[in-house]
Amino acid sequence: MTTAEFKITIHMVSSLDGIIAKKDNSVTWFETADYYEKGIEMTEQDTEEFLKKIDCYIMGARTYEHALELSGTYGWAYRDVPVIVVTHRNLPIERPDIEIYSGDLNKLVEERLKPKYRNVWLVGGPMLVKEFIRLKLGDEIRLSVLPVILGDGTLFFDQVGQEQLLHLKDVVAYKSGMVELRYEIKK
Numbered sequence: 001m002t003t004a005e006f007k008i009t010i011h012m013v014s015s016l017d018g019i020i021a022k023k024d025n026s027v028t029w030f031e032t033a034d035y036y037e038k039g040i041e042m043t044e045q046d047t048e049e050f051l052k053k054i055d056c057y058i059m060g061a062r063t064y065e066h067a068l069e070l071s072g073t074y075g076w077a078y079r080d081v082p083v084i085v086v087t088h089r090n091l092p093i094e095r096p097d098i099e100i101y102s103g104d105l106n107k108l109v110e111e112r113l114k115p116k117y118r119n120v121w122l123v124g125g126p127m128l129v130k131e132f133i134r135l136k137l138g139d140e141i142r143l144s145v146l147p148v149i150l151g152d153g154t155l156f157f158d159q160v161g162q163e164q165l166l167h168l169k170d171v172v173a174y175k176s177g178m179v180e181l182r183y184e185i186k187k
Helices: 044-051 061-074 105-113 126-134
Strands: 007-014 019-021 056-060 083-086 098-101 119-122 140-145 166-173 179-185
Touching: 007 019, 007 126, 056 061, 056 105, 056 126, 061 083, 083 105, 119 126
Parallel strands: 007 119, 007 140, 056 083, 056 119, 083 098
Antiparallel strands: 140 179, 166 179
């Protein structure tokens, strides 16, 4: 294990109007035909190298169910990396690297994540994100904004219920028109 600092990144892909899922849960809006000339190109190799640095994913039940549904068409997006699904529901476990957790989120971070992992990504959904922000468990937010306005659906930040100061760490514009915003969560 590396000696790098432990970090929880809250990551989401959204439309410009902050929608992370259409009402029908389709993801066709992820595929943009936009082209931004000054943007950078992200190769498959770049993406693979970046993803190798993530050593655990956290998600809520609905995100997990949606990921399972999409895996039939697109494959399992999280490779062989451990996935912790936070839920009180009894869900099917279809892979050996998936674990269900239904306890205190502070204990999850302190007792299960910090001793084993360095780079943890929370990938959905909005209710779980809201709790991580409220409890000050996240360290950064990476928001990938796609060039589309959906107008209706599930909001990424819906009624967070408190003000949260952020510090802009980086902005990257891609040839696809996607813009990635990276914020440190001030504690």
